[in-house]
Amino acid sequence: MRVLFDGWLLSREPGNPAALFLLELLAGTPTSIQLYLALPEALPVESNRHNPVLERVEQVIEPVAATGKDRLIWEQAKINRIAQKVNADLVHLTTHTPALLGRTPVVISPANLPAGRTTGGFSERLRLALAAGGMAGIKGLFWPDVLPAPDIQAPVYRLPDLLSPDFNPVETPEDEDLAELDLPQEYLLYHGPQDRRSVERLLAIWSWAAGSIGELYPLVILGFEQVEARQFLQEQAQKHQLDPYLQILPSVPGGMIPAVYRGSSAVLHLGETPAWGGALRHALACRKPLVADATPRTEALVGPAGFLFSESDTRRMGAALLSVVVNEDVANNLQVAAGHQVTSWQTEKYQERLLQAYHSILGS
Numbered sequence: 001m002r003v004l005f006d007g008w009l010l011s012r013e014p015g016n017p018a019a020l021f022l023l024e025l026l027a028g029t030p031t032s033i034q035l036y037l038a039l040p041e042a043l044p045v046e047s048n049r050h051n052p053v054l055e056r057v058e059q060v061i062e063p064v065a066a067t068g069k070d071r072l073i074w075e076q077a078k079i080n081r082i083a084q085k086v087n088a089d090l091v092h093l094t095t096h097t098p099a100l101l102g103r104t105p106v107v108i109s110p111a112n113l114p115a116g117r118t119t120g121g122f123s124e125r126l127r128l129a130l131a132a133g134g135m136a137g138i139k140g141l142f143w144p145d146v147l148p149a150p151d152i153q154a155p156v157y158r159l160p161d162l163l164s165p166d167f168n169p170v171e172t173p174e175d176e177d178l179a180e181l182d183l184p185q186e187y188l189l190y191h192g193p194q195d196r197r198s199v200e201r202l203l204a205i206w207s208w209a210a211g212s213i214g215e216l217y218p219l220v221i222l223g224f225e226q227v228e229a230r231q232f233l234q235e236q237a238q239k240h241q242l243d244p245y246l247q248i249l250p251s252v253p254g255g256m257i258p259a260v261y262r263g264s265s266a267v268l269h270l271g272e273t274p275a276w277g278g279a280l281r282h283a284l285a286c287r288k289p290l291v292a293d294a295t296p297r298t299e300a301l302v303g304p305a306g307f308l309f310s311e312s313d314t315r316r317m318g319a320a321l322l323s324v325v326v327n328e329d330v331a332n333n334l335q336v337a338a339g340h341q342v343t344s345w346q347t348e349k350y351q352e353r354l355l356q357a358y359h360s361i362l363g364s
Contacts, residue, residue: 001362002033002090004083004088004104005035005092006091007059010022010039014251015222017111028351035057038082039062068121076100076134080099089104090361096131098137108142144158159353188325190222191279192268205321209318213322219268265288266325283338284301290338304337
C-alpha cells in the first residue's frame with residue numbers, strides 16, 4: 001500500500017502543530033506501508049538530522065513558491081498530480097484542505113489549530129472555500145478515541161491517541177542541542193494559536209504573572225514562523241512593556257521540539273486543542289503542568305492534569321501560572337496526573353487500528 005502525505009507545513013512552518021503531528025504520524029504508520037512525502041522545497045539538512053523518521057520516507061519535491069496563491073495551487077492540483085505520479089492508494093492529510101476534484105482517495109487526521117491567523121485576501125478565501133468543498137468528498141476522518149465525536153458528515157474512524165515516544169520526561173542527547181537556541185535556564189512555554197485575538201489574550205494573561213516571575217521564568221514562545229504573526233506579537237509585547245519577559249524562538253527543527261517542552265516549567269495553551277497532536281498532548285507526555293482554556297476537547301484530553309478556565313478568566317489564568325511555578329506540591333500533583341492521562345491513551349494499539357482503517361477505506 002502506498003500513502004502520500006502533504007509536507008507543505010513541514011517545509012514552510014516546521015513549528016506548526018500540524019507539521020509536528022505529521023512527523024508523529026509518519027513514525028506511527030506501519031512499516032508495511034510505503035510512505036511518500038510531497039514537499040514544495042527540499043527540507044533543511046538539520047530537519048533530516050533531527051527527524052530520523054524521514055529516512056524511511058520517499059520525499060517527492062515539486063518546487064512551489066510560498067505565496068497564498070501557490071499554496072492554493074499546491075493543495076488543489078499539485079498534491080493530486082504527485083499522488084498519481086507515485087501511484088498512491090491514499091492521500092493522508094493533517095489539515096482540512098482536500099482538493100475539490102482530487103482523484104486519489106483522501107483521509108484526514110486533523111491537527112491544525114482551529115483559530116485563523118489573518119482575515120486573508122482573495123486567494124486565501126478561495127483556498128478555504130475550495131477546501132471546504134473538498135471535505136464533502138473525503139473517504140474518512142480519523143478521530144481520537146479520547147475526544148468527543150465530531151459533527152461531520154464524512155465517515156469517522158476512531159483510533160487510539162498517537163504520541164511520538166520522543167515526547168517524554170526523560171532527557172535525551174537532543175536536549176543538549178537546546179544550547180543552539182539560547183534558552184533561559186527556567187521558562188514557561190506557549191505553543192498555540194497565533195491569530196490576533198489569541199495574541200492579545202496571551203499578553204493579557206501574561207501581564208498578571210510577568211511582574212512577579214517574568215525575570216526568573218520568562219515566557220518562551222514557539223512556532224511563530226510567519227512574519228505577520230511574529231511582527232504583531234513583537235509590537236503588542238512592546239506596547240504593553242512585556243517584551244523583557246518573553247522570548248520568541250526562531251524556526252526550530254521538529255526533532256528538537258520535545259527538548260523545548262522538557263526544558264519548560266509549565267505550558268500555557270489558549271483556545272481549542274487540535275484533534276491530533278498539539279501542545280496539550282506534548283505537555284502531558286513530558287509531565288509538564290498545564291494552564292489552558294476549558295473546552296469539551298481540552299477537558300476530555302487533560303482531565304485533572306491541568307488548570308482549565310473559561311475564556312474570560314484572564315486574571316485566574318495568570319495566577320495559575322504563578323501557582324505552578326512557586327508551589328512545588330501543586331506542580332508535582334499535576335505531573336502525576338499527567339502520567340495517568342498519557343497511559344490511558346493506548347498509543348501502542350494505534351498502528352494496528354490505522355492499518356485496519358486504511359484497508360477498510362480501500363475495500364481490501
